[in-house]
Amino acid sequence: MKIYGPYTRKDGRKHVVIIHDDGRRQTKSYPRLLMEQHLGRELTEDETIDHINNDFTDDRIENLQILSLADNSSKAMLGREAKMYQFSCPCCGKEAFKAFRQVKHNWNKNKSGPYCSRQCAGKATYVNPWETTTNKGK
Numbered sequence: 001m002k003i004y005g006p007y008t009r010k011d012g013r014k015h016v017v018i019i020h021d022d023g024r025r026q027t028k029s030y031p032r033l034l035m036e037q038h039l040g041r042e043l044t045e046d047e048t049i050d051h052i053n054n055d056f057t058d059d060r061i062e063n064l065q066i067l068s069l070a071d072n073s074s075k076a077m078l079g080r081e082a083k084m085y086q087f088s089c090p091c092c093g094k095e096a097f098k099a100f101r102q103v104k105h106n107w108n109k110n111k112s113g114p115y116c117s118r119q120c121a122g123k124a125t126y127v128n129p130w131e132t133t134t135n136k137g138k
């Protein structure tokens with residue numbers, strides 16, 4: 001068995017290419033290989049490597065831990081929640097959250113909003129909320 005690498009991908013993650021004695025070629029993430037060498041066994045399909053400090057370029061063995069697939073995806077969910085955008089809906093004034101990515105997408109397209117819901121976004125296309133506010137003052 002020969003191990004080539006590690007090679008660094010564009011996003012900073014590293015992987016190795018393993019050529020088995022029978023000629024089988026396998027690509028493996030570098031931190032996974034490090035953990036396998038550390039434990040002296042192969043990891044199962046359900047075991048994934050997590051970078052404790054979330055810096056996936058930091059492949060020190062102290063920074064690596066094994067998570068089950070389920071654990072790792074819930075950690076990934078937490079990461080996504082941090083990128084939520086909080087706003088009050090310009091249509092009904094309700095506090096709402098939206099994925100920041102989605103909001104940014106709207107801004108880039110010069111769309112109004114964000115709105116708390118599809119219904120509000122629909123109303124906003126023919127009712128201008130700012131006009132209603134000024135009329136109330138009179």
Ligand SMILES: [Zn+2]
Pocket residue numbers: 089090091092093094115116117120
């Ligand atoms: Zn609303």
